[in-house]
Amino acid sequence: MDFAVAFDAAREALPYMLGGVIWTVGLIVGAMLLGLFLGVPLAVMQVYGPWPARKLVNTHVWLFRGIPILVQMYIFYFGLLSWLSQVPLLENLGLDSPFVAAVLVLGLTSSAYQSQIFRGAIQSLPAGQLKAARALGMSDAQAIRSIILPQALRLSIPGWSNEYSILLKDSALAFSIGVVEIMARMRSVASATHEPVSMTFLAGIIFFVLTWVGVKALNMLENKVRIAGYTRQGAV
Amino acid sequence: MSAIDIEKNGDVPMLEAVNLVKTLGGNRVLDGVSLALPKGCVKVLIGPSGAGKSTLLQCLNFLLPPDAGHISLEGRRVNGGSKRELCAFRQKVGMIFQDFNLFDHLSALENVRVALIKVKGMSKLEATERALAELARVGLKDKATLYPANLSGGQKQRVAIARALAMDPKVMLLDEPTSALDPELIGEVLAVIRDLAQLGMTMIMATHQISFSASLADEFLFMDKGRIVEQGSPAELLGRGSQSRTQSFCAKISELTGVAGEACELGDIKA
Ligand SMILES: Nc1ncnc2c1ncn2[C@@H]1O[C@H](COP(=O)(O)OP(=O)(O)OP(=O)(O)O)[C@@H](O)[C@H]1O
Ligand SMILES: [Mg+2]
Numbered sequence: 001m002d003f004a005v006a007f008d009a010a011r012e013a014l015p016y017m018l019g020g021v022i023w024t025v026g027l028i029v030g031a032m033l034l035g036l037f038l039g040v041p042l043a044v045m046q047v048y049g050p051w052p053a054r055k056l057v058n059t060h061v062w063l064f065r066g067i068p069i070l071v072q073m074y075i076f077y078f079g080l081l082s083w084l085s086q087v088p089l090l091e092n093l094g095l096d097s098p099f100v101a102a103v104l105v106l107g108l109t110s111s112a113y114q115s116q117i118f119r120g121a122i123q124s125l126p127a128g129q130l131k132a133a134r135a136l137g138m139s140d141a142q143a144i145r146s147i148i149l150p151q152a153l154r155l156s157i158p159g160w161s162n163e164y165s166i167l168l169k170d171s172a173l174a175f176s177i178g179v180v181e182i183m184a185r186m187r188s189v190a191s192a193t194h195e196p197v198s199m200t201f202l203a204g205i206i207f208f209v210l211t212w213v214g215v216k217a218l219n220m221l222e223n224k225v226r227i228a229g230y231t232r233q234g235a236v
Numbered sequence: 237m238s239a240i241d242i243e244k245n246g247d248v249p250m251l252e253a254v255n256l257v258k259t260l261g262g263n264r265v266l267d268g269v270s271l272a273l274p275k276g277c278v279k280v281l282i283g284p285s286g287a288g289k290s291t292l293l294q295c296l297n298f299l300l301p302p303d304a305g306h307i308s309l310e311g312r313r314v315n316g317g318s319k320r321e322l323c324a325f326r327q328k329v330g331m332i333f334q335d336f337n338l339f340d341h342l343s344a345l346e347n348v349r350v351a352l353i354k355v356k357g358m359s360k361l362e363a364t365e366r367a368l369a370e371l372a373r374v375g376l377k378d379k380a381t382l383y384p385a386n387l388s389g390g391q392k393q394r395v396a397i398a399r400a401l402a403m404d405p406k407v408m409l410l411d412e413p414t415s416a417l418d419p420e421l422i423g424e425v426l427a428v429i430r431d432l433a434q435l436g437m438t439m440i441m442a443t444h445q446i447s448f449s450a451s452l453a454d455e456f457l458f459m460d461k462g463r464i465v466e467q468g469s470p471a472e473l474l475g476r477g478s479q480s481r482t483q484s485f486c487a488k489i490s491e492l493t494g495v496a497g498e499a500c501e502l503g504d505i506k507a
Contacts, residue, residue, distance in 0.1 A: 131294075131337060147339050154341065
């Protein structure tokens with residue numbers, strides 16, 4: 001292998017590959033947020049809900065943790081969404097786009113994982129927190145909103161940054177239904193230039209940088225919202 | 237009881253519990269407990285570990301819903317099945333816990349203020365003023381911005397008392413408020429409790445601080461195995477020559493805490 005040639009090819013491909021970053025970032029931001037907005041209520045239902053709600057959450061978690069992401073992508077893109085996009089009122093919503101399918105699949109799967117991060121955090125809080133809130137006359141909804149979740153969400157950030165890095169790598173599966181993210185672009189330049197090794201290497205570096213940036217940002221967030229008097233080692 | 241009955245009957249208790257029963261994990265932890273707290277009176281709950289003191293106090297504000305029996309506030313029976321009624325009732329019943337249960341993510345000020353805003357619907361400004369006044373009452377105005385992790389145990393318990401008082405409760409339930417404190421920090425909390433009693437707050441307190449509570453209490457309730465087995469004024473139960481179980485229990489725990497005699501000599505017990 002000629003390193004100079006490989007390097008030149010990689011440098012030439014870089015702008016095109018970086019064009020995929022916007023899709024990858026779109027996928028993970030969309031999926032993280034969808035996972036957050038579904039995961040929090042799912043966790044609350046699983047801890048405090050009546051048994052039918054708990055059963056429902058359990059089923060959701062089992063389903064989305066159990067079915068491989070690639071399989072879900074096919075089901076959503078070729079099945080569910082392409083069918084839904086033919087329903088009269090839903091025609092113009094762009095539901096048949098591979099990007100929408102990928103965000104939904106990654107977000108729903110992430111909501112299953114994130115709900116378990118939040119559930120663990122909620123259950124790790126001392127029971128006295130809820131008791132004290134109730135004793136002041138707060139309803140359970142008020143107590144959960146202003147006492148339980150603000151503490152539980154802080155405790156969830158380390159788990160969340162783990163989830164981010166996993167999601168980032170899972171997002172590469174979106175190329176299989178045609179989202180032109182980093183992996184998809186890597187494959188097409190690799191076959192066009194006959195430089196698969198250097199292109200794979202380049203994609204790896206881009207994913208690594210994205211992981212590093214995201215995890216660092218979440219670390220900073222964790223520091224910023226840390227409760228006074230607590231260190232990374234816990235209470236002082 | 238109707239409003240007319242209450243008017244006729246001036247001494248309807250502030251808080252009354254009738255025949256409370258609670259079973260936990262197959263144990264009958266409360267086995268038919270009845271008690272009445274007249275307005276302004278202080279009752280002290282003592283008894284061996286596992287007697288059911290904490291369970292009783294938590295049943296009194298439905299943190300643990302009793303299996304049987306009922307509770308009345310100023311003669312009005314509380315419907316424990318209605319969430320709205322429970323929230324309204326709990327606002328009038330302050331509770332102090334052994335391990336403080338301050339909200340860790342909130343400063344002292346925010347701890348006192350949060351329920352004023354969320355539950356009482358006060359504006360932030362109004363709630364802040366009120367919270368600062370309550371913190372001043374327990375001597376902690378200058379600690380308002382500190383977080384629980386940076387407060388001493390005694391300070392935490394005083395913030396917890398301020399938080400409860402800010403809701404304008406009619407009754408206070410105190411569950412061993414000084415048991416988690418280092419000996420040198422107990423005094424500052426007891427002083428606040430004494431002030432409250434002198435202001436006429438209706439209170440029931442579980443405690444092992446026998447001599448302190450003897451000087452404060454109108455009545456001692458001695459609990460064992462889920463029942464109140466003795467009750468009477470501190471003088472009756474602890475005075476010289478008393479053969480009560482309360483007396484022997486107090487003598488035993490005073491020995492353990494190294495203040496033998498002090499509790500039962502009772503220079504200053506309330507007759
Ligand atoms: N959730 C529970 N499940 C089963 N048993 C329980 C539960 N909570 C309390 N108990 C039992 O109920 C009894 C009374 O407990 P409680 O905490 O009310 O006692 P206490 O008088 O407050 O004791 P202490 O002085 O140690 O605080 C104990 O025997 C305890 O083991
Ligand atoms: Mg107890």
